[in-house]
Amino acid sequence: MSLAEHFSAIFIRAGIIGPIVVGIIYGVPLANILEHNWQETFLALGYIGLILIIFEGGLSARMDLLKANFVLSMCGAATGVILPISLSYMLLFLGFGYGAVETFIIGAALSATSLGTTFAVISGASKTVDLAQTRVGAVLVSAAVIDDVTGLVMSSVISQLGTLSGGGSQPNLGWLIGRPILASALMAILTPVLSKYVFAPFFRHYVERRFAKYDHLSNIVLMILVLCAFLSVAAYAGTSVLFGAFLAGSFLTYLPSKHPEGPFVVMSREEGEREKHKSPTFVHTFECYVLDALQYVLGPLFFASIGFAIPFVQLWTGEAIWKGVVYTLLMLIGKVVVGFWLPIWQFFKREQGNDEEKPEAPTDSSKGGLVSRLKPSLQPALLLGFAMVARGEIGLLIVQIGYNETSYVSEAGFLTAIWAILLNTILGPIAVGLLVKYRGQRIGEGEWGLVKKDS
Numbered sequence: 001m002s003l004a005e006h007f008s009a010i011f012i013r014a015g016i017i018g019p020i021v022v023g024i025i026y027g028v029p030l031a032n033i034l035e036h037n038w039q040e041t042f043l044a045l046g047y048i049g050l051i052l053i054i055f056e057g058g059l060s061a062r063m064d065l066l067k068a069n070f071v072l073s074m075c076g077a078a079t080g081v082i083l084p085i086s087l088s089y090m091l092l093f094l095g096f097g098y099g100a101v102e103t104f105i106i107g108a109a110l111s112a113t114s115l116g117t118t119f120a121v122i123s124g125a126s127k128t129v130d131l132a133q134t135r136v137g138a139v140l141v142s143a144a145v146i147d148d149v150t151g152l153v154m155s156s157v158i159s160q161l162g163t164l165s166g167g168g169s170q171p172n173l174g175w176l177i178g179r180p181i182l183a184s185a186l187m188a189i190l191t192p193v194l195s196k197y198v199f200a201p202f203f204r205h206y207v208e209r210r211f212a213k214y215d216h217l218s219n220i221v222l223m224i225l226v227l228c229a230f231l232s233v234a235a236y237a238g239t240s241v242l243f244g245a246f247l248a249g250s251f252l253t254y255l256p257s258k259h260p261e262g263p264f265v266v267m268s269r270e271e272g273e274r275e276k277h278k279s280p281t282f283v284h285t286f287e288c289y290v291l292d293a294l295q296y297v298l299g300p301l302f303f304a305s306i307g308f309a310i311p312f313v314q315l316w317t318g319e320a321i322w323k324g325v326v327y328t329l330l331m332l333i334g335k336v337v338v339g340f341w342l343p344i345w346q347f348f349k350r351e352q353g354n355d356e357e358k359p360e361a362p363t364d365s366s367k368g369g370l371v372s373r374l375k376p377s378l379q380p381a382l383l384l385g386f387a388m389v390a391r392g393e394i395g396l397l398i399v400q401i402g403y404n405e406t407s408y409v410s411e412a413g414f415l416t417a418i419w420a421i422l423l424n425t426i427l428g429p430i431a432v433g434l435l436v437k438y439r440g441q442r443i444g445e446g447e448w449g450l451v452k453k454d455s
Contacts, residue, residue, distance in 0.1 A: 001300035013433025019300040023307020046305035049298030050116045057119035058249020065138035073142030084111040084334035105402035106417045112151035114392025118144040125436040129444035136380040136448040151394040152240045161406045183237035204257045212263040212279040219285035324419020339385025343377040380448035389428030395421040
């Protein structure tokens with residue numbers, strides 16, 4: 001898997017594609033080389049890898065950028081959910097003649113964004129430009145997290161449609177839909193509030209000085225405790241454990257003091273390990289103890305587990321191929337459009353500035369100037385849009401629930417959805433890899449690029 005990831009990163013600029021192909025070959029979809037027990041084991045290890053990918057994303061996330069771009073992220077996330085479902089009804093319901101509920105289930109699966117793939121893309125691009133430190137990266141992270149929570153709500157509703165159609169006990173749909181939304185909102189609100197006013201002051205006054213004595217050991221113990229606590233709370237409350245993993249990472253990032261004399265304020269990992277009164281950061285500890293296992297074993301196993309779930313042989317019929325490819329293109333557009341919120345946002349921001357300055361009536365040259373001012377947003381817009389394209393594990397989960405647990409999704413609809421999920425999960429990271437390779441530096445230096453941390 002590591003070799004497949006390495007070669008796919010070199011040749012198509014998307015390292016995650018190699019493990020997916022390996023999963024298809026070694027799993028049930030094609031050769032079925034691995035025994036069933038081994039496949040289940042790798043699925044479990046892959047899920048641990050997914051949690052650690054999201055946790056690392058939370059550790060590296062810039063809370064100031066997430067907060068500053070939250071409204072823009074909400075607009076992008078809403079577009080990325082509503083537009084794919086609407087386009088699905090236009091093609092599948094009106095064009096292909098699928099049922100209304102079947103179309104909703106397939107559209108819900110294609111409205112999701114793979115959170116694991118998103119953070120893997122951000123991590124893979126770090127050699128060229130650290131997307132976690134950019135404005136466009138902050139919008140991407142927020143929108144992907146919101147889409148993940150939305151996907152959880154969709155999967156909860158769809159899993160109960162079988163009960164409704166089977167005439168069994170009727171679930172409380174209001175609570176079914178409202179519980180993950182309420183739990184996610186409460187965790188998103190309470191985590192920063194409690195961090196700022198309770199946990200961070202306590203940690204800074206009574207704990208962090210003692211951490212310098214033990215360096216990585218104290219860090220890794222606290223990281224394990226916090227991650228387990230957030231995963232337990234998220235699962236018990238009814239929200240996504242991936243959302244819990246992201247909040248755990250961001251919680252740990254906020255805890256240490258930012259004062260120059262603080263133990264966690266170091267220029268490098270070596271300084272934190274060497275100086276008596278300094279400590280490596282939580283990111284440094286993650287890199288020291290976890291990153292290699294995640295990068296070479298657990299991460300590839302997660303993407304290979306996506307390959308395990310793809311019914312590869314059944315996909316190769318004429319009808320399934322042409323319907324899948326057409327639907328793929330439509331769903332590609334449905335997510336790429338999300339990126340064009342960036343030039344729209346920039347346009348209205350500039351218009352507000354111009355209104356305050358009371359400019360003269362626009363002329364042809366001023367219109368040309370407007371185009372030239374918006375042009376720098378186009379490449380970040382494409383980066384954001386293509387980074388949202390991959391559906392991955394969330395899309396597969398939703399459509400498999402609809403196919404296996406309800407009577408609404410036909411085999412033809414299931415295969416059409418699988419084609420779209422598979423191709424979008426491949427094409428999105430490839431497009432992002434090429435954009436980062438050839439335009440990454442320009443994006444990093446632009447208006448939506450790197451933002452320095454406040455001292």
